[in-house]
Amino acid sequence: MVADIIINTTAKRLQQTFSYIVPDGMAVHVGSRVQVPFGRRQEEGIVVAVSERNAGEYAYELKPISTVLSAQAGFQEEMIETASWISRYYLCNLADALRLFMIEKKGLEVRLYVTVGTKAPASAEDADVAAYVQAKGQVEKAALSRKFGARRVDDLLAAGVLQVEKGWKNKISDKTEKWLSFVRDDAEGLLANRRRQAALLAELKQAGSAPVSAFIGKGYSADVIRRLCGTGLAAISERNVRTRQLLPTLEQSRPLTLTDEQARAVQAVRGDTTGRTYVLHGVTGSGKTEVYMQLAEDVLRQGKQVIVLVPEIALTGQIVRQFVRRFGNDVVVMHSQLSKGERKNNWLRMLRGESHICIGARSAVFTAAQHLGLVIVDEAHDSSYKQEESPRYHAVAVAQKRAAYYCCPVILGSATPSVSDYYAALQGEYTLLELKERIHGRPLPTVTIADMRDELARGNYRVVSDAMVSLLEETLAAGQQAIILLNRRGFATFVMCRKCGYVVKCDTCDVPMVYHKQSDHLQCHYCEASKPIPTVCPACGSKYIKFFGTGTEKVEEQLGELFPSSRVVRLDQDTASRKYSGEQILERFRRHEYDILLGTQMVAKGHDFANVSAVGILSADSLLNLPAYWAGERTFQLLTQAAGRAGRGDAPGRVVMQTYAPEHYVIQCAQKQDYHAFYEQEIEFRRALQYPPFHRIIKIILTDEEEQPLWRRGNDLAASLQSWTRWEHSPVEVIGPFADIIKRIRGKYRLVILIKGKSLDDIKDYMRREPQCWASGVVIDVDPSF
Ligand SMILES: Nc1ncnc2c1ncn2[C@@H]1O[C@H](COP(=O)(O)OP(=O)(O)OP(=O)(O)O)[C@@H](O)[C@H]1O
Numbered sequence: 001m002v003a004d005i006i007i008n009t010t011a012k013r014l015q016q017t018f019s020y021i022v023p024d025g026m027a028v029h030v031g032s033r034v035q036v037p038f039g040r041r042q043e044e045g046i047v048v049a050v051s052e053r054n055a056g057e058y059a060y061e062l063k064p065i066s067t068v069l070s071a072q073a074g075f076q077e078e079m080i081e082t083a084s085w086i087s088r089y090y091l092c093n094l095a096d097a098l099r100l101f102m103i104e105k106k107g108l109e110v111r112l113y114v115t116v117g118t119k120a121p122a123s124a125e126d127a128d129v130a131a132y133v134q135a136k137g138q139v140e141k142a143a144l145s146r147k148f149g150a151r152r153v154d155d156l157l158a159a160g161v162l163q164v165e166k167g168w169k170n171k172i173s174d175k176t177e178k179w180l181s182f183v184r185d186d187a188e189g190l191l192a193n194r195r196r197q198a199a200l201l202a203e204l205k206q207a208g209s210a211p212v213s214a215f216i217g218k219g220y221s222a223d224v225i226r227r228l229c230g231t232g233l234a235a236i237s238e239r240n241v242r243t244r245q246l247l248p249t250l251e252q253s254r255p256l257t258l259t260d261e262q263a264r265a266v267q268a269v270r271g272d273t274t275g276r277t278y279v280l281h282g283v284t285g286s287g288k289t290e291v292y293m294q295l296a297e298d299v300l301r302q303g304k305q306v307i308v309l310v311p312e313i314a315l316t317g318q319i320v321r322q323f324v325r326r327f328g329n330d331v332v333v334m335h336s337q338l339s340k341g342e343r344k345n346n347w348l349r350m351l352r353g354e355s356h357i358c359i360g361a362r363s364a365v366f367t368a369a370q371h372l373g374l375v376i377v378d379e380a381h382d383s384s385y386k387q388e389e390s391p392r393y394h395a396v397a398v399a400q401k402r403a404a405y406y407c408c409p410v411i412l413g414s415a416t417p418s419v420s421d422y423y424a425a426l427q428g429e430y431t432l433l434e435l436k437e438r439i440h441g442r443p444l445p446t447v448t449i450a451d452m453r454d455e456l457a458r459g460n461y462r463v464v465s466d467a468m469v470s471l472l473e474e475t476l477a478a479g480q481q482a483i484i485l486l487n488r489r490g491f492a493t494f495v496m497c498r499k500c501g502y503v504v505k506c507d508t509c510d511v512p513m514v515y516h517k518q519s520d521h522l523q524c525h526y527c528e529a530s531k532p533i534p535t536v537c538p539a540c541g542s543k544y545i546k547f548f549g550t551g552t553e554k555v556e557e558q559l560g561e562l563f564p565s566s567r568v569v570r571l572d573q574d575t576a577s578r579k580y581s582g583e584q585i586l587e588r589f590r591r592h593e594y595d596i597l598l599g600t601q602m603v604a605k606g607h608d609f610a611n612v613s614a615v616g617i618l619s620a621d622s623l624l625n626l627p628a629y630w631a632g633e634r635t636f637q638l639l640t641q642a643a644g645r646a647g648r649g650d651a652p653g654r655v656v657m658q659t660y661a662p663e664h665y666v667i668q669c670a671q672k673q674d675y676h677a678f679y680e681q682e683i684e685f686r687r688a689l690q691y692p693p694f695h696r697i698i699k700i701i702l703t704d705e706e707e708q709p710l711w712r713r714g715n716d717l718a719a720s721l722q723s724w725t726r727w728e729h730s731p732v733e734v735i736g737p738f739a740d741i742i743k744r745i746r747g748k749y750r751l752v753i754l755i756k757g758k759s760l761d762d763i764k765d766y767m768r769r770e771p772q773c774w775a776s777g778v779v780i781d782v783d784p785s786f
Pocket residue numbers: 256257258259262282283284285286287288289290318414415439606607608644
């Protein structure tokens with residue numbers, strides 16, 4: 001038998017597969033991680049194919065595989081299939097695609113482990129060594145040599161008293177903690193005069209077992225714990241750490257009685273074994289989470305597993321909270337603040353089938369599973385599901401691929417489905433499920449539009465319109481809370497000389513720098529570089545340096561002036577960057593320690609705060625004017641989602657939306673929260689201009705420190721692609737090269753070439769063979785999100 005193997009390294013030249021002989025009796029299958037001779041070294045490899053071919057059929061001499069590293073660390077066949085698809089579809093290396101599924105990206109380290117051999121030791125000294133090894137089961141050879149001397153160990157190996165074999169060691173060690181467990185009751189009266197120990201034992205009997213830290217937290221000293229263990233009534237053991245709960249302990253919840261709409265949705269998906277995709281279009285506050293949970297419960301009953309994807313920002317939010325309350329310890333949460341050891345523990349729990357639900361952001365789509373029964377993607381329209389570095393995959397597409405293998409359904413839930421998903425649902429490619437009503441018949445919020453041109457004409461130069469001021473006044477007076485959205489952080493969005501018009505830009509990016517008042521410096525939002533504020537204009541020397549534009553910091557200041565007695569909190573990248581600080585802000589707002597939550601799009605997503613009755617959107621058109629086909633869709637989604645945070649409790653919701661373009665169809669549809677009207681207009685626009693979903697797009701980004709060579713390279717690549725399309729008569733359009741919207745980032749100029757067509761499979765084949773596509777400074781983005 002012959003195995004095709006990918007060497008696990010990032011070196012680009014090693015991306016092809018290599019063939020090796022499978023020695024007789026060695027258990028090697030697709031997905032095994034093995035060690036192979038490679039040049040003069042041994043390398044780690046991943047088996048991607050096994051065939052019955054004969055080594056003699058090859059033109060060169062094949063070498064045998066050295067060892068199988070670990071059954072546990074191996075890949076499942078499904079993962080290899082999905083990774084191959086990713087590498088074909090997104091035009092990336094197979095090794096890079098495979099690494100998406102690995103928990104230890106760097107690969108495994110091979111070590112030698114010593115166990116007891118078959119021969120008896122000849123002397124008392126040798127017997128000591130053998131006894132030591134026997135007691136430990138196995139000992140790393142290096143450690144044993146350090147303890148007893150390398151010579152001794154080698155001699156004992158040669159004599160057969162000890163034996164050695166290769167094993168693998170994780171670079172990430174398991175993260176463990178000490179647990180205290182109940183052993184038996186104090187029948188002998190050992191604790192007669194020891195009240196603390198007796199109390200601890202009583203508590204322990206109730207709990208069975210719990211982390212030692214929990215008892216320390218309850219006031220038992222380490223000494224009391226140690227003495228209790230000394231009596232043999234309790235014992236300490238090391239256990240792998242479970243996901244650190246981000247949330248305070250929550251009460252368990254029971255399934256709710258579904259509304260008719262919810263029941264119909266659950267019924268439609270239940271028992272699907274075709275691997276279909278369902279678009280669950282439910283207005284904000286319609287109870288999508290309950291639908292997810294009841295479907296998950298079904299799947300759990302069949303002993304299968306569920307992956308739940310949420311936008312990164314929602315990881316501590318509503319949906320995670322609800323799942324943890326309903327399913328308790330059966331849930332693992334993969335959030336970015338876990339240590340590597342914790343991630344690995346979670347990952348292994350899913351792989352071994354010890355946990356059944358994994359909730360996480362984009363990358364959780366790669367979680368190992370025993371048997372996947374359902375994938376849920378909440379807020380499926382969210383742009384965070386697209387990875388913006390290589391491999392540039394979309395988590396929904398990967399989820400669909402995995403689900404197809406397991407024949408399990410994928411649910412794409414959203415109040416504002418992506419135009420492409422909704423189109424696929426209407427075409428019958430997906431199945432559409434709708435929740436048209438909010439729970440308890442609560443009305444959707446009423447939205448008022450504030451035309452900012454009128455405000456200016458009336459002499460209101462503030463960021464906040466009169467309508468919004470009154471809304472906030474009434475809300476605060478009623479003891480309710482408000483959320484305010486402004487999609488720009490910082491204080492002033494650019495700094496300009498009034499005399500000559502000079503705008504302060506980043507040294508390495510072609511963007512104006514943003515003034516941050518709190519830290520009192522200018523910051524580039526692309527590369528995070530910062531600069532002091534110039535006192536005189538660097539261009540003309542005048543002193544008329546002025547700040548323009550508005551960010552969240554300035555609004556925070558203005559709100560403080562307008563409503564001095566209200567408590568305002570700001571949530572944006574600047575305040576949320578410290579560990580857990582974002583969650584704390586949201587948690588304290590939930591407890592009504594603040595009246596107004598102000599922030600960037602982080603405040604618009606998924607939150608379910610019952611006491612929020614007002615939402616203010618300061619600049620509804622901030623995304624609308626971007627030169628991109630998706631500008632309307634993103635704007636509609638953001639506005640509808642933000643508005644949907646209002647009126648989820650007893651008080652009806654009210655929203656003020658500030659805009660300079662009140663007549664624009666996106667603003668009009670968002671005002672009415674009318675997804676269908678928006679979709680009808682948007683899909684016609686897409687059809688007319690041949691944008692997705694009617695045409696697919698590949699974006700090629702070329703970068704270089706020098707502008708001239710970059711254009712030359714761009715023109716050459718475009719010419720190559722053009723000649724292919726002419727020659728093949730393929731209905732594929734090549735556009736560009738043209739300068740990217742932002743001409744230069746981090747010191748590198750940027751050019752873009754777009755490829756558009758109904759099917760891009762053929763041109764992908766061509767691109768795979770075109771060396772210019774694989775040169776350094778070239779990024780290929782299939783189905784780009786911007
Ligand atoms: N069948 C039900 N009976 C009673 N209450 C329900 C029911 N289903 C859901 N709810 C409650 O309705 C509220 C809104 O539900 P949920 O947060 O799931 O909405 P959603 O559809 O996810 O909205 P959004 O898209 O805005 O996040 C929650 O507080 C939830 O507990």
